[in-house]
Amino acid sequence: MDFAGAYSADNLKFLLDGLYVTLIVAFTAIILSFLLGCIIGVVRYAKVPVLSQISFVFVELIRNLPLLLIIFFMRFALPEVGIKLGLMTAAIAALTIFEGAMISEIVRGGLTSVDKGQIEAGRSSGLTGVQTLWHIVLPQGLRRMVPPLVSQFISLLKDTSLAVIISLAELMHNAGIIIGHGYNYTIPILLLVALIYFTVNYLLSLLSKRLETKNA
Amino acid sequence: MKKSWKLLSVMMIAMLLILAGCGSNNEGEGNAAKGESGADGIATIKERGKLLVGVKFDTKLFGLKDPASGKVEGFDIDISKAIAKHILGDENAIELKEVTSKTRIPMLNNGEIDMVVATMTITEERKKEVDFSDVYFQAGQSLLVKKGSPIKGIADITKDSTVLGSKGSTSVKNIKEKVPGVTVLEFDNYQDAFTALKTGKGDALTTDDAILYGMAAQDPNYEVVGEPFTDEPYGIAVQKGNSAVVKAINDTLAELKSSGEYDKIYEKWIGKTPAK
Numbered sequence: 346m347d348f349a350g351a352y353s354a355d356n357l358k359f360l361l362d363g364l365y366v367t368l369i370v371a372f373t374a375i376i377l378s379f380l381l382g383c384i385i386g387v388v389r390y391a392k393v394p395v396l397s398q399i400s401f402v403f404v405e406l407i408r409n410l411p412l413l414l415i416i417f418f419m420r421f422a423l424p425e426v427g428i429k430l431g432l433m434t435a436a437i438a439a440l441t442i443f444e445g446a447m448i449s450e451i452v453r454g455g456l457t458s459v460d461k462g463q464i465e466a467g468r469s470s471g472l473t474g475v476q477t478l479w480h481i482v483l484p485q486g487l488r489r490m491v492p493p494l495v496s497q498f499i500s501l502l503k504d505t506s507l508a509v510i511i512s513l514a515e516l517m518h519n520a521g522i523i524i525g526h527g528y529n530y531t532i533p534i535l536l537l538v539a540l541i542y543f544t545v546n547y548l549l550s551l552l553s554k555r556l557e558t559k560n561a
Numbered sequence: 562m563k564k565s566w567k568l569l570s571v572m573m574i575a576m577l578l579i580l581a582g583c584g585s586n587n588e589g590e591g592n593a594a595k596g597e598s599g600a601d602g603i604a605t606i607k608e609r610g611k612l613l614v615g616v617k618f619d620t621k622l623f624g625l626k627d628p629a630s631g632k633v634e635g636f637d638i639d640i641s642k643a644i645a646k647h648i649l650g651d652e653n654a655i656e657l658k659e660v661t662s663k664t665r666i667p668m669l670n671n672g673e674i675d676m677v678v679a680t681m682t683i684t685e686e687r688k689k690e691v692d693f694s695d696v697y698f699q700a701g702q703s704l705l706v707k708k709g710s711p712i713k714g715i716a717d718i719t720k721d722s723t724v725l726g727s728k729g730s731t732s733v734k735n736i737k738e739k740v741p742g743v744t745v746l747e748f749d750n751y752q753d754a755f756t757a758l759k760t761g762k763g764d765a766l767t768t769d770d771a772i773l774y775g776m777a778a779q780d781p782n783y784e785v786v787g788e789p790f791t792d793e794p795y796g797i798a799v800q801k802g803n804s805a806v807v808k809a810i811n812d813t814l815a816e817l818k819s820s821g822e823y824d825k826i827y828e829k830w831i832g833k834t835p836a837k
Contacts, residue, residue: 528755
């Protein structure tokens with residue numbers, strides 16, 4: 346083990362470059378998958394004809410496939426049918442589709458958990474179905490979704506490391522290159538990478554706790 | 562519940578049919594594209610003015626990215642540059658794209674790279690998917706020992722020797738076949754095996770010499786001894802049917818060998834001249 350050699354300034358900067366890519370991919374995918382998940386979740390909650398059935402098939406199909414397969418599909422199967430994505434776009438697209446399917450179930454569950462009496466009250470006070478959803482059901486449902494959503498976002502951030510399979514230059518990938526320089530760097534580098542992932546994700550869960558107490 | 566099962570199966574079948582349709586369409590196109598590049602793969606490269614090469618970024622001595630400079634360096638890169646010089650007249654008219662053992666064949670067949678120079682062993686199975694150049698690096702299983710060790714090659718390994726290796730690897734199987742009755746200590750990874758060698762738990766460490774040279778490069782007190790006793794020929798892979806590019810690569814390799822440049826590159830990375 347060579348901690349001093351492993352933690353040289355160049356190596357640390359190289360790891361930070363990787364972390365930057367990880368964070369860009371993670372936060373873009375978090376935003377996009379949240380949007381996708383909300384749309385699908387609401388469509389399925391409101392049982393919009395046709396769209397709801399399509400969404401059902403989409404969600405069941407995607408969440409029963411390994412994410413690794415979806416990443417590989419985006420990178421190597423889509424170009425076969427003429428759709429060429431960059432490395433980062435392929436990773437973001439795969440994460441968005443996969444996590445979006447997961448999040449849609451969280452959203453649907455959150456909405457369903459809102460008491461029926463609330464909807465009846467909304468409708469009988471003259472609100473339309475959409476207004477009831479927007480003003481009554483969504484605000485209450487969203488609050489309940491916060492904890493499962495944040496744990497989904499944390500898994501998303503960790504799942505970005507799977508993009509190492511397509512050589513995206515994220516944190517794990519750059520760690521692998523540094524380890525390639527010396528067998529005795531393995532333990533120091535992996536420990537540091539673990540610490541980085543832990544810190545970022547722990548900050549996310551702290552944020553979630555604050556959101557919960559604020560909304561309670 | 563029953564209804565959703567029906568719905569799900571109908572949609573799945575529809576999707577499979579669509580995908581199958583795309584697949585068969587694409588097969589025709591793919592072959593056409595391949596035939597084209599096979600005819601004038603060199604013209605495509607010249608038109609682009611740049612050679613696209615798939616190399617490893619994490620393999621010591623062959624293709625390793627330097628975190629400080631961001632440059633990728635190694636034996637494979639020097640060979641790639643020579644090929645770029647041969648085809649385009651400029652060794653810097655090259656773009657290195659990272660490949661791994663899992664991505665190199667798909668990337669080659671997608672047309673993202675012109676060739677794979679990435680410690681790729683020529684095997685019959687791979688020949689069904691890609692075409693290979695002549696051997697550009699003759700790798701094989703070898704022995705790493707402390708400098709000054711009485712072991713100078715596989716012939717010096719006897720029943721009384723202790724050899725270190727990696728658990729379940731073919732190299733452990735090979736050494737047991739070569740020297741029946743030899744003691745082999747197996748470790749989870751090469752790092753542990755190398756540490757064991759340093760602490761004197763064994764007389765020699767065995768695996769592919771390409772990995773052993775990387776270890777020797779890290780610690781000058783250790784050296785690779787003897788000729789490889791198994792055959793792992795590394796070749797440069799191109800899309801199937803791309804004979805013009807294979808020829809350009811083979812011409813480059815022949816030039817490098819006759820001019821002595823190959824030996825220089827070899828010595829620069831491996832630390833000794835190649836076996837004749």
